[in-house]
Amino acid sequence: MVVHTTGGTMRHTRLMALITCIALVAMLALSNVAVAQTKGMIGINVLLKTDVTKSILADLGTHGTVRDVIAEIKAVTIQAKASELAVIQALPYVAAANPDTERKTGPVSTTAVTDFSGGINTWDLDAINVTDFGVGRTIGYDGTGVYVAVLDTGLVNNWPYYFPTERIATQYAKCFGGGGGEAGFVSEQPNKWGQDQNSHGTHVTSTILGYNMGTRLVNGVAPMAKIIPVKVLNQNGSGWSSVVARGIEYVGELKAGPLANYPVVINMSLGGPSLDAMEKAAIDYAIEQGVIIVASAGNEGTAGMGYPGAYAPVISVAASGWIGEWTTAGWWRTLNVPDPTNIADYYITDFSSRAIDTEQDLDVAAPGSWCVGPYQVNGQISYYYLGGTSMASPHVAGIVALMAQKYPSLTAPQAETFLEASAIPLPAGSRTIYNPDGSSETISWLDDATGAGLATADAALAATP
Known part of the structure; x- marks a missing residue:
């Protein structure tokens, strides 16, 4: 679920206010406060x-x-x-x-998962050909040796319950706060990266690494990668472009210094309505150091993409869905996603931001509708389906980590080229899909919604030298 980039109206007929606090998160994501002002x-x-x-x-x-x-x-x-x-x-x-412009993130649609006895959700990994249902992992790469910096809300304080401690690079984890007219200094805030109360960053991380679910382990796109949590958003899932720029620049410094011999990827499931000059400079700096940056396209539908995702050097990701969702009550996630990939089985969500002009660069699409992961409410262990381009982006960041494991000198332009060249085109069309309440609806999209098409791990790896 990507950020909530701009704000204002957002079309998503499946938005479900299941719990008051979840609804409040979504409302915060929808607010449109572009510039902070305090006493002028x-x-x-x-x-x-x-x-x-x-x-x-x-x-x-x-x-x-x-x-x-x-x-x-x-x-x-x-x-x-x-x-x-x-x-x-x-x-x-x-x-x-x-x-200084606002950056946000927040779930577009949420549905609680109360019981996993019907099986572990793997549909999104199956859809990008990382796993095959009933078989397990089907590709030979797992992200070993690659660092993925997740610029987000940080991790919840009981993150070791969900993730192996050795997979979180705590020595490089950071928290930056401040920004905006009312907040003043942008500052480093030690240890707050692991005290998140929002859960957005934890859910995003779970897509890349996989996660623990009691006695069961759920696979991830790049389960052996090392995650660098960089908290740039506050407990409400919002922040400022100056703080995001500071986080990006920090990761660039890591790549230029202690991580010079390792591939480094950034995932940013966040955005806002315009590109900040400082943010742009930070992106350019990080890419010059060798960092590959992936970001969500935004959740504003036909209102257009958010930034920094729309900035051309960034690999931007739209949100796709699968027509098998909710076809068998609560346990549709245990169904097999057919192979080989049939484009007729997929759709582009109505909330996924479209590239509405030549200044907006949309690259590929990935699963971003009803993805399960850890999402805590009132500090309790819980799992939620979340929908939004925030969920799509880490799928592609994980794929890029696999590509970088295969080809450690992979550059940002190369990664984008290989992803786009290997994506499966998803032409303009319509699909009938089902909602959690059993109702159906028709989803339609045009060519401006898909970029080069659906990203899949096997095809992207085949395109990588």
């Missing part, structure tokens, strides 16, 4: 034409209060009156300046 003050992200110097910081300080500096990408965040934005943009040493 806003956060302004400034990209410089030259290196950051004391004289530049002093001059910027005459327009507001300097809140953060990212020297590696020549970026500064200041808190100032909104009226100062145009003045700052006109300064001779400024390449770009824009308000």
Whole structure:
């Protein structure tokens, strides 16, 4: 479930308010507060034409209060009156300046799973040809030697219940907070990465690694990869582009330093309505270091894609679904997804953001409708179906981890090329699907919803040298 990029209206006829707190999460994801303002003050992200110097910081300080500096990408965040934005943009040493913009994530649709006695859900892994129902894993790669940084809400405090401790790279885990006009300084907040109360980052991580479910183990796309939790969103699943930029830049530094000899992938199941100049610079910096970035397309349907997913160097992911969903009451997830892949078995969800203009780059689609994973309510061990492009993105991030295991020198442009070339085209069309309450509906989409088509692990690996 991807972020909730912009806000405003969102079409998803299957939205289910099952529990008050879950409904509140969705409502928070739908709010549209693009710029934080407190007493007329806003956060302004400034990209410089030259290196950051004391004289530049002093001059910027005459327009507001300097809140953060990212020297590696020549970026500064200041808190100032909104009226100062145009003045700052006109300064001779400024390449770009824009308000610190909100980034969000939150479930689009949720359904609680109360009993797993009918079998372990593997439909989404089966759909991308990582596993075959009744057989198990069908590909020879598992993500060994690859790091995947999950920029999200962090992990719940009992994360060792769900994931093997050796799979979480705690030595590199980080939490960044602040940002926005009212929050002030962007700062590192030690250990808070493992104190999340939102569960979004935990669910996203479970798609990549798999997870423990009592005495059963559920497979993941890249179960032997190492996850780097980087908390850039708060307990409500929202944050600021300045904080996201700080997280991206941090992962770029890891790749340039201690992880120089390892493939590094970023997953960002988050977004907002516009591309921030600082965020763009951080993405460019990380890619230059060798990081491959995957992000959700957004949940705004025909209103268009969110950023940073829509930015061309980022591998963006739309949300697909399977027509077998909810066809046999609660246990449809135990059904076999037929092989070989038949495009008639899949659809694009109505909430998945479309690429509505040439500035928006949509790459591939992956399962993002009714994916099961850990999602805690009131701190209790629980599992939920979640729907959204936030769920689609980690499927592709996991596939990229497999590709990087096979070809450790894989670059971001190569990964995108191989994924798109091997994707199974999903032309414009319609499908009849079922809802949890047993009702049916017809879902339709156009060519702007699918990118190159459905990503599958076996085809992507075959396309990788």
